[in-house]
Amino acid sequence: MEALIIASGRENKINHCSYPKPLIPIFGLSLIKRIILRAKLADITRFKIVVGYEANQIMEKIGNGDNYGIHVNYIFNPEWQKGNGTSVYKAKGYFKDNFILLMADKLFDDSILRKLQQVEPDGDSCILSVDHKISGDHFNIDDITKVWVENNKVEKIGKNIDRFNGVDAGIFLYSSIVFDALEKNIAQGKYSLLAANQMLSNMGRLKTIDISDNFWIDVDHKKALKKTKKVLIKQLKKPEDDAIPRYLYRKISVLISSRLSHFNIHPNHITLISFFLAALSGLFFFLGGYPKIVIGAFIAQLSWIFDLCDGEIARLKFKESKFGEFLDRVLDRYADALIILGIIFACFQSMKTTWVWLVGFFALIGSFMNSYTALDYDKFIASKAFIKKRTIRMGREIRLLIVFIGAVLNQLFALLLVLSIVTNAVSIRRLFVLRNEYKSS
Secondary structure (H helix, E strand, O other): OOOEEEEEOOOOOOOOOOHHHOEEEEEOOOOOHHHHHHHHHHOOEEEEEEEEEEEEHHHHHHOOHHHHOOEEEEEEEOHHOOHHHHHHHOOOOOOOOOOEEEEEEEEOOOOHHHHHOOEEOOOOOOEEEEEEEOOOOOOOOOOEEEEEEEEEEEEEEOOOOOOOOEEEEEEEEEEEEHHHHHHHHOOOOOOOHHHHHHHHHHHHOOOEOOOOOOOEEEOOOOHHHHHHHHHHHHOOOOOOOOHHHHHHHHHHHHHHHHHHHOOOOOOOHHHHHHHHHHHHHHHHHHHHHHHHHHHHHHHHHHHHHHHHHHHHHHHOOOOOHHHHHHOOOOOOOHHHHHHHHHHHHHHHHHOOOHHHHHHHHHHHHHHHHHHHHHHHHHHHHHHOOOHHHHOOOHHHHHHHHHHHHHHOOOOOOHHHHHHHHHHHHHHHHHHHHHHHHHOOO
């Protein structure tokens, strides 16, 4: 399915700059780029963009879409000042089938577009995405288009209607009938898309899908822009994050990621920085002596924070990749090995006993197995009700926290002993849990 994006207007309540609102940057990506890349996640790769005000700026920034793995065509609307209905009408003749209409100032989750694509409209009916949570702070209730919906059909639509039970999210699935409605309204001097939707509603051709549980936001003013940034940062947190990463490490990493997002830095480069810091940490442990050991412990924590940042930047800038995920996993294992080997050597230099190497070996193997078993454990178990009640998940962040505490207390052998016992015990437990899970499935 193709998408039409309206990016022709001039109104900009967010700033007083000369560039159009679709190009306002949010964490290193413009509004319209975020819309396009989000739609791509819903398998939409062909776009028509209607431009008007500062059209050249938008076309220069987006190009033909090759850089994003999509195809973009532009439609110029010289009458963009009359109303957004004229911009939609300019697309008449460009679509053979139903198409999705998006606005260049509304961000959304790709699940909304997946819902729309699964809908099979009756005849030439059109579909409007409606949010029934009318008390939300993701739109301005005084400026938003309101609707009264009965049996998934729009009975009334307008900005000033007294009775309403939902708001227009500005995401549509249209058939060619919308162009007929626009043509009739434009002939009467009514240039807004709202006028066409009112006509479709009166004809019984405007139906709805409920997106009350899906994320969307109208980025129409400064307050909404701030809210958008907060929501995007909040979305960086993973569902499997436990108390320690959520309330300690994530709070630091998202601050760093939000700053790094403004630079042209690839997530894989951050992965390499994280690995370099881990190697440096292992070197400080290897050199021995309490001051160097403590420095190594702090660098290990910093390495973990940057290890979170690479994934956050990837999600924030739509740069997630299978190779990036694979590279991160591989380098994490090398990083763990270098840190633990450094601790083993420092501990051996202090205690001069071969027991250090044996305990260190089990700590190293346990750490590896802890990471290996986590892949299937998280996939099959993390959604279970009893797992959701737990507060601590034995992951890399916990292992590095144990390293930090043991190093600061100057108890390296105890550190290795705890790691060897806890990591292997957790891995063995996961083995039995997964055995039962696999048997039942």
